[in-house]
Amino acid sequence: MNVDSNFKHYLLVEEYLSENTIKAYLSDVKAFLDFVKIKKYDIKSEDTVISYIKNLIKKSYSIESILRKISSISVYYDYLIKEKVIDKNPVLLIDKPKKWFKLPDFLNEDEILKILDTVDKSTPHGFRDYIIINMLYTSGMRISELVNIEVSNCDFRRGIIRIKGKGGKERFVPIHKKLIEELNKYLEIRHNYFVKGRDNGYLFLNKFGNKLSREYCWKIVRKYAEMAGIKKKVSPHVFRHTFATHLLKNGADLRVIQMLLGHSSILTTEIYTQLDDDSLRNSLSIHHPRFKR
The missing domain is CATH 1.10.150.130 (Tyrosine recombinase, N-terminal domain)
Structure with missing residues (x-):
């Protein structure tokens, strides 16, 4: 038809x-x-x-x-x-x-900290990688959105980044105060170490001064997850799932999560409402009087 x-x-x-x-x-x-x-x-x-x-x-x-x-x-x-x-x-x-539907793979908070602690922030590449992983977890953006961020998209005064999502739709993603401080530091490193000749404007660059590719970011994520001893199959999208799952577990409204993720349909976001059995039991143990006994 x-x-x-x-x-x-x-x-x-x-x-x-x-x-x-x-x-x-x-x-x-x-x-x-x-x-x-x-x-x-x-x-x-x-x-x-x-x-x-x-x-x-x-x-x-x-x-x-x-x-x-x-x-x-x-x-x-x-x-x-x-x-x-x-x-x-x-x-x-x-x-x-x-x-x-099954719940997508996600990391717990300890696993996130282990990965971030593994990164050597004393080197230009290490500090860049730390910012990338931190942004993936704290913003929930897609890897394709992250690699296409330009410096001009960052408004540190307001604490937001303007990103272009699927279908060219733009949205604003909030960033927390500590990350703003680290991004300001990264911009100095970017200017002094990564920019080669003419600045192309992209936030994340490789050693040749070119925009990072999605594939390279996948390698970055996998490398540090393995170094941290994480047995799960970790990809940039796992950080997106983790962002949404942690928000929901801590009481965020599903519509807010939909807006932050840039989902066009609430049906896509609803997948995160299916917490695993352990999470449900832990919640009951904390909040229900019978389970506390």
């Missing part, structure tokens, strides 16, 4: 999505519409969306892929509402069973 050609224009003009993201959305929606046509389901029903999700799970799609497809389908429904084809978005009516 073909997707309405006007939908692509809607994604470009109304949603401000990039070409690659638009291609992914169109592919996701086409697959969903083909499923609806084959099964002869009612596209207006939330049961149709639930059946499609179950079909994806049966096909062993990853949680990330399923959530992305749900997000794409939800945007398509919003488009149909705008075009007055339907009057409600069935994706928003779904009460998703918890067993559909």
